[in-house]
Amino acid sequence: MAILVRAGAKALDSWRPLLETALPGRDFRFFPELGDPAAIDIALVWQPEPGLLSGLPKLELIVCLGAGVDAIIRDPSFPRHLPVVRLVDPYMTAAMSEYVVFQVLCLHRQGLVYSAQQRRSEWREHPQKNAGERPVGILGFGTLGQDAGKKLKALGFDVAGWSRSAKNVPCIPTYAGAAGLDAILARSEILVSLLPLTRDTDGLLNARTLARLPRGAAIVNVGRGGTLIEADLLAALDSGQLSAAVLDVFHTEPLPPDHPFWRHPRIVVTPHIAADTHPATAIAAVVEAIREFEAGLPLTNRIDLDRGY
Amino acid sequence: MAILVRAGAKALDSWRPLLETALPGRDFRFFPELGDPAAIDIALVWQPEPGLLSGLPKLELIVCLGAGVDAIIRDPSFPRHLPVVRLVDPYMTAAMSEYVVFQVLCLHRQGLVYSAQQRRSEWREHPQKNAGERPVGILGFGTLGQDAGKKLKALGFDVAGWSRSAKNVPCIPTYAGAAGLDAILARSEILVSLLPLTRDTDGLLNARTLARLPRGAAIVNVGRGGTLIEADLLAALDSGQLSAAVLDVFHTEPLPPDHPFWRHPRIVVTPHIAADTHPATAIAAVVEAIREFEAGLPLTNRIDLDRGY
Numbered sequence: 001m002a003i004l005v006r007a008g009a010k011a012l013d014s015w016r017p018l019l020e021t022a023l024p025g026r027d028f029r030f031f032p033e034l035g036d037p038a039a040i041d042i043a044l045v046w047q048p049e050p051g052l053l054s055g056l057p058k059l060e061l062i063v064c065l066g067a068g069v070d071a072i073i074r075d076p077s078f079p080r081h082l083p084v085v086r087l088v089d090p091y092m093t094a095a096m097s098e099y100v101v102f103q104v105l106c107l108h109r110q111g112l113v114y115s116a117q118q119r120r121s122e123w124r125e126h127p128q129k130n131a132g133e134r135p136v137g138i139l140g141f142g143t144l145g146q147d148a149g150k151k152l153k154a155l156g157f158d159v160a161g162w163s164r165s166a167k168n169v170p171c172i173p174t175y176a177g178a179a180g181l182d183a184i185l186a187r188s189e190i191l192v193s194l195l196p197l198t199r200d201t202d203g204l205l206n207a208r209t210l211a212r213l214p215r216g217a218a219i220v221n222v223g224r225g226g227t228l229i230e231a232d233l234l235a236a237l238d239s240g241q242l243s244a245a246v247l248d249v250f251h252t253e254p255l256p257p258d259h260p261f262w263r264h265p266r267i268v269v270t271p272h273i274a275a276d277t278h279p280a281t282a283i284a285a286v287v288e289a290i291r292e293f294e295a296g297l298p299l300t301n302r303i304d305l306d307r308g309y
Numbered sequence: 310m311a312i313l314v315r316a317g318a319k320a321l322d323s324w325r326p327l328l329e330t331a332l333p334g335r336d337f338r339f340f341p342e343l344g345d346p347a348a349i350d351i352a353l354v355w356q357p358e359p360g361l362l363s364g365l366p367k368l369e370l371i372v373c374l375g376a377g378v379d380a381i382i383r384d385p386s387f388p389r390h391l392p393v394v395r396l397v398d399p400y401m402t403a404a405m406s407e408y409v410v411f412q413v414l415c416l417h418r419q420g421l422v423y424s425a426q427q428r429r430s431e432w433r434e435h436p437q438k439n440a441g442e443r444p445v446g447i448l449g450f451g452t453l454g455q456d457a458g459k460k461l462k463a464l465g466f467d468v469a470g471w472s473r474s475a476k477n478v479p480c481i482p483t484y485a486g487a488a489g490l491d492a493i494l495a496r497s498e499i500l501v502s503l504l505p506l507t508r509d510t511d512g513l514l515n516a517r518t519l520a521r522l523p524r525g526a527a528i529v530n531v532g533r534g535g536t537l538i539e540a541d542l543l544a545a546l547d548s549g550q551l552s553a554a555v556l557d558v559f560h561t562e563p564l565p566p567d568h569p570f571w572r573h574p575r576i577v578v579t580p581h582i583a584a585d586t587h588p589a590t591a592i593a594a595v596v597e598a599i600r601e602f603e604a605g606l607p608l609t610n611r612i613d614l615d616r617g618y
Contacts, residue, residue: 091439094439094440094441094465095437095439097464098414098417098418098439098440098464098465099418101410101414101464102411102414102415102417102418102420105407105410105411105414106411106415106420108407108411109407109408109411111411111415114579114580114582115424115577117580118571118577118578118579121564121566121567121568121571121572123562123563123564123580124580125580125581125582125585126582128404128582128585130400130403130404130407130587131403131407132403151463151464154460154463155406155407155410155460156403156407253432254432255432257430258430259430262427262430263430268424268427269427270423270427271423271426271432271433271434272434273423273434273435273437276434276437278439
């Protein structure tokens with residue numbers, strides 16, 4: 001049986017030698033060279049074309065070559081009976097936490113204010129509190145959220161986490177469900193979203209939820225663009241309800257050149273770079289998923305299709 | 310006997326009620342209202358006028374209301390026989406580490422590059438390594454340097470520290486003296502200077518030392534402006550030897566509006582805000598110094614005038 005590998009051209013160049021070394025003698029099919037679709041039982045994919053997976057009649061396992069599986073499962077023809085494993089790689093987790101800590105510190109230390117002053121050659125100091133006086137809330141408190149939360153906590157921030165189902169994390173208060181959401185919003189001067197895109201999180205950051213934040217709060221979105229209603233964010237910035245937003249993910253990526261986010265003085269735009277897939281380390285998780293599958297073991301990072309992540 | 314308090318007008322407003330509460334019944338003289346200079350035995354000062362301290366004939370203790378004592382001891386008339394205590398306040402230490410971690414992450418994650426792209430509405434991703442692959446060197450490895458070093462280490466950075474005299478810090482390699490300086494420079498892709506301004510550190514960051522850094526390195530100066538030769542920094546940026554610099558301290562503060570640093574695309578200027586004195590917490594260290602002095606005990610944070618810090 002064969003293993004299909006589908007990723008961007010540059011990523012394929014990285015995956016190819018790693019896979020051939022880690023799994024010698026296996027029959028790899030690097031997209032778009034599929035050969036006989038009926039020979040493929042395992043697919044390693046990132047943002048596959050709609051219909052690609054449903055066109056593989058003998059497919060038994062899908063491994064997502066990234067943290068978010070939304071692009072796979074939103075395909076209406078996606079074969080829902082098959083197991084899907086998402087990539088959990090400590091290297092990517094570390095990268096995500098670097099980005100989150102960087103942007104939270106930037107907001108906390110008024111980085112945008114001082115950058116604007118530099119452009120005006122203006123030497124002016126502003127009142128500054130310590131991290132211990134800054135409540136930070138993290139939406140999405142799984143592997144990525146907890147790692148970022150612990151690192152923010154180590155810097156002194158007053159961190160709390162929110163997730164769909166209740167979690168117990170040492171030294172960090174956690175909230176869950178709909179009631180918990182309002183509670184964490186009410187306390188978060190800086191709100192970080194690491195939410196996956198699911199039925200439940202689609203548009204979760206909207207006029208109503210943003211209004212629950214303390215006035216002047218800031219947000220960091222590193223989850224998925226679809227979780228944020230873009231017009232509601234602009235309105236909240238205009239009204240002063242929000243002071244700033246750092247966005248790494250968008251409804252449309254690349255963000256179109258004429259999109260108002262690019263030129264907004266209180267929005268930081270980065271091109272979906274918070275935590276790239278890093279084949280050299282992620283290969284271990286891919287190999288592990290294939291080994292578990294072939295040994296008939298439970299799949300460690302199998303997603304729950306009903307939950308959506 | 311009386312206690313002179315000399316600080317900026319805004320800082321005095323903060324210090325006054327804190328001191329009067331913490332040391333009730335004491336005879337405070339808030340600058341410029343000195344009263345009889347011969348009544349003053351203790352001076353709590355930030356950037357005192359040259360001659361102010363030498364004009365107090367009964368002075369016995371000087372407490373600096375900030376981390377750096379250079380502004381006190383560079384006064385040629387400064388009474389060198391008197392003990393000088395510098396302020397060590399965990400709140401200020403935490404603030405300094407926040408700033409250092411923020412700016413190191415910004416350099417590591419190419420913050421300046423992505424900001425410039427945002428101004429051009431340009432969506433372009435750049436190769437990114439993890440903190441573990443980024444060697445960071447910290448010059449000045451006392452209380453502040455070690456705290457920042459430990460926090461950078463917790464984020465995964467490959468941290469090393471350098472100080473005048475050898476230090477032993479768990480899990481962080483340290484260097485000392487002239488030979489150690491060249492060694493830490495050679496390994497530091499990001500160099501953070503927390504050096505005090507002394508005879509030995511005056512102009513320490515110059516064409517020769519900057520040339521020892523790996524090509525394309527970046528620096529963060531949060532120590533004192535006088536430790537950096539400004540023209541040598543500009544030349545190193547022009548030649549590509551350095552990729553960027555983050556500067557919070559300058560030879561002349563406020564930085565003059567026509568100074569080339571303000572508009573340099575690869576220099577970040579902040580107005581000496583890394584770690585402000587925070588009277589509400591620093592009061593504890595001031596009171597402790599006075600208590601130690603009056604009880605005839607060794608002064609915990611007494612500076613060594615020969616060393617200069």
